[in-house]
Amino acid sequence: MRQVRHKTLVLLITLSTLAFIGVLAASFAMPETKKKQPSFPQSLFAQAKPEDYIGDEMCAECHKSAHASAGNSPHALYVQNPKNPIDKRGCQACHGPGGLHIAHLKEEDKPFENVISYTKAKPEEIAAACLRCHNDTLTMAHWQKTGHARANIACTACHQLHWADRLGRDRTKEPSEEDKEAGRGASKRGVRSPLFPAAPEPKALLKADEATLCGQCHKREVSEFRKNFHHPVPEGRMVCSDCHDTHPNRDNHKRFHTAKQNCITCHGKVSGPFVFEHDPVSNLSSEGCMECHRPHGSHNPKMLTVFSRGLCNQCHTDKASTHYPGRTCWQAGCHVAIHGSNHERLMFRP
Numbered sequence: 382m383r384q385v386r387h388k389t390l391v392l393l394i395t396l397s398t399l400a401f402i403g404v405l406a407a408s409f410a411m412p413e414t415k416k417k418q419p420s421f422p423q424s425l426f427a428q429a430k431p432e433d434y435i436g437d438e439m440c441a442e443c444h445k446s447a448h449a450s451a452g453n454s455p456h457a458l459y460v461q462n463p464k465n466p467i468d469k470r471g472c473q474a475c476h477g478p479g480g481l482h483i484a485h486l487k488e489e490d491k492p493f494e495n496v497i498s499y500t501k502a503k504p505e506e507i508a509a510a511c512l513r514c515h516n517d518t519l520t521m522a523h524w525q526k527t528g529h530a531r532a533n534i535a536c537t538a539c540h541q542l543h544w545a546d547r548l549g550r551d552r553t554k555e556p557s558e559e560d561k562e563a564g565r566g567a568s569k570r571g572v573r574s575p576l577f578p579a580a581p582e583p584k585a586l587l588k589a590d591e592a593t594l595c596g597q598c599h600k601r602e603v604s605e606f607r608k609n610f611h612h613p614v615p616e617g618r619m620v621c622s623d624c625h626d627t628h629p630n631r632d633n634h635k636r637f638h639t640a641k642q643n644c645i646t647c648h649g650k651v652s653g654p655f656v657f658e659h660d661p662v663s664n665l666s667s668e669g670c671m672e673c674h675r676p677h678g679s680h681n682p683k684m685l686t687v688f689s690r691g692l693c694n695q696c697h698t699d700k701a702s703t704h705y706p707g708r709t710c711w712q713a714g715c716h717v718a719i720h721g722s723n724h725e726r727l728m729f730r731p
């Protein structure tokens with residue numbers, strides 16, 4: 382019995398040593414194999430020969446409306462530049478070499494395997510396709526750190542690259558017969574009527590204005606803007622990306638800032654420096670502004686979390702029962718300079 386166990390042990394050790402060597406060898410070999418076989422969608426460009434790139438007019442023969450709506454994107458100007466390398470020209474800059482696509486169309490089960498389809502590809506494949514060109518402002522490493530990338534949300538959940546309304550058409554309506562005929566207004570996917578009537582024109586090829594777009598998934602946060610006191614998003618004077626960076630890049634690290642650093646880009650005055658600082662306002666490492674304010678909206682004036690002495694009592698518990706019994710501590714002319722003062726330790730005046 383014991384001997385059998387012993388043998389098994391020896392065998393196990395030998396096997397695992399072999400396996401370890403195998404893994405080591407494989408990991409040394411990895412970089413090379415990786416280089417030779419880039420993953421989809423780069424693999425399409427890597428395997429294409431020059432004759433696999435065809436003219437956009439050929440795509441139009443089978444994809445009339447997509448061909449027409451692609452012309453409305455600011456990308457159209459760029460991809461039509463004859464100075465671009467061939468893999469960054471025309472439709473194929475985004476969809477991959479047409480020759481491969483057409484050659485494989487006959488294989489019934491996989492018409493989408495040799496073309497970059499933004500409706501079928503995985504979110505990280507879509508990101509890789511866009512980042513072939515947008516790598517200068519946003520790298521894959523930056524993108525992967527975002528909550529959206531981690532939640533498997535694609536670039537195309539927010540951005541729409543073919544669209545019809547650059548011609549001044551109402552995106553919320555069905556395209557007219559005439560437009561349909563010309564293949565315009567066909568890409569209605571993702572288009573919604575604005576959540577707030579005063580919505581600003583969407584920028585950066587977003588599918589809708591930000592409150593509407595982001596509100597599809599972040600209902601709770603967007604509904605906070607309906608409260609009586611709110612940042613002026615419903616009025617169209619502010620957008621979500623004024624405070625949130627959906628994709629941080631080399632020049633912009635907003636996402637990694639604390640809420641306070643974000644707030645004082647616009648409300649510099651309240652943060653001092655003051656001769657007499659108020660700790661929760663001046664202390665960068667604390668929750669800062671969020672100790673007392675809601676970021677989106679609140680039922681209380683000035684978007685305060687609480688509108689009573691309770692706001693102050695969360696920290697100044699010693700003042701809970703014995704101190705001045707008024708409703709709030711900053712009205713009635715007491716601690717009016719609540720963010721800090723240059724004259725009064727007790728913040729009775731600015």
Ligand code: HEC
Binds near residue numbers: 435436476493
């Ligand atoms: C001979 C006709 C034909 C030509 C030419 C052609 N395609 Fe396609 N394409 C198809 C078919 C068929 C499909 C697969 C299924 C479908 O969309 O009905 C398809 C699918 C696609 C898809 C995926 C559609 C989706 O729903 O996501 C894209 C993108 C695409 N083609 C782009 C192109 C581009 C770009 C060109 C030119 C380089 C091109 N096609 C040339 C016939 C064609």
Ligand code: HEC
Binds near residue numbers: 437444541
């Ligand atoms: C800058 C990148 C880009 C370029 C250039 C581009 N497309 Fe697209 N295409 C997309 C994206 C992204 C989608 C997914 C839907 C959307 O965002 O509008 C798409 C969707 C499609 C679809 C499938 C959906 C549909 O509307 O039927 C077809 C077909 C297509 N494109 C063909 C073309 C053709 C043909 C051209 C050239 C005239 C072209 N594309 C140029 C990015 C691009």
Ligand code: HEC
Binds near residue numbers: 536
């Ligand atoms: C072939 C290169 C290329 C590819 C691929 C590409 N883009 Fe672009 N994109 C550009 C260039 C160049 C511009 C600048 C165009 C301009 O401002 O005239 C641009 C501009 C943009 C803009 C800003 C438009 C504006 O109004 O400011 C957005 C958003 C964008 N691209 C998103 C995407 C997304 C999402 C994808 C993937 C579906 C993508 N791009 C794929 C080259 C590309």
Ligand code: HEC
Binds near residue numbers: 529538599622625
């Ligand atoms: C298609 C759905 C969808 C859309 C559209 C969307 N989000 Fe998100 N968002 C998510 C998911 C899922 C997460 C990650 C899960 C979570 O933290 O709740 C997330 C996370 C976030 C976070 C948490 C911070 C982080 O990076 O982890 C913020 C802030 C945010 N989104 C803001 C926005 C803004 C601003 C927009 C519009 C420009 C937007 N979202 C559009 C689904 C979406």
Ligand code: HEC
Binds near residue numbers: 537585591622
């Ligand atoms: C959750 C929604 C969302 C997702 C997902 C998203 N974006 Fe954006 N994008 C925005 C918003 C909002 C703006 C405009 C505000 C800004 O510039 O930050 C923008 C702006 C841009 C711009 C133009 C502004 C600039 O900095 O040049 C480019 C290019 C761009 N996005 C590319 C991408 C690419 C590539 C992906 C996928 C890797 C992606 N976006 C994913 C919301 C999104």
Ligand code: HEC
Binds near residue numbers: 592622643
């Ligand atoms: C005035 C700046 C500001 C504006 C405008 C703004 N937000 Fe925020 N948002 C914040 C801050 C600050 C937080 C973090 C709150 C906290 O830490 O308690 C936050 C939190 C969030 C979260 C939760 C993130 C998490 O980690 O769970 C989401 C989602 C979100 N905001 C979405 C939106 C959307 C959608 C819009 C536009 C309709 C928007 N925000 C507009 C400042 C803002």
Ligand code: HEC
Binds near residue numbers: 613618643646684
């Ligand atoms: C992009 C600029 C911007 C950022 C960032 C910003 N705000 Fe604001 N804030 C505004 C604007 C604009 C108003 C509306 C002022 C008005 O109505 O005249 C406002 C209003 C307010 C008000 C109400 C003022 C009043 O008199 O009723 C408070 C409180 C406030 N913000 C706190 C914050 C906090 C806390 C943050 C950080 C989470 C923040 N803000 C981030 C622009 C900004």
Ligand code: HEC
Binds near residue numbers: 671685
């Ligand atoms: C200790 C609680 C507290 C903290 C922390 C705090 N605030 Fe306030 N804030 C208040 C109170 C209370 C008011 C209302 C004052 C009034 O009505 O006179 C106010 C008012 C405001 C206003 C309206 C304009 C004004 O001066 O009356 C803005 C803007 C503001 N705060 C921004 C901020 C920002 C930005 C931060 C972070 C740097 C911050 N607050 C931190 C309690 C706080």
Ligand code: HEC
Binds near residue numbers: 660673693727
């Ligand atoms: C997040 C915690 C917190 C909140 C909320 C808060 N404070 Fe403070 N406050 C502090 C800290 C910490 C100090 C500095 C230490 C100390 O003296 O207690 C301070 C100091 C003060 C001082 C100076 C006391 C002295 O003896 O120097 C006054 C006055 C004051 N706070 C008033 C208020 C009022 C009024 C409110 C409500 C609007 C408030 N605080 C809300 C944390 C808070």
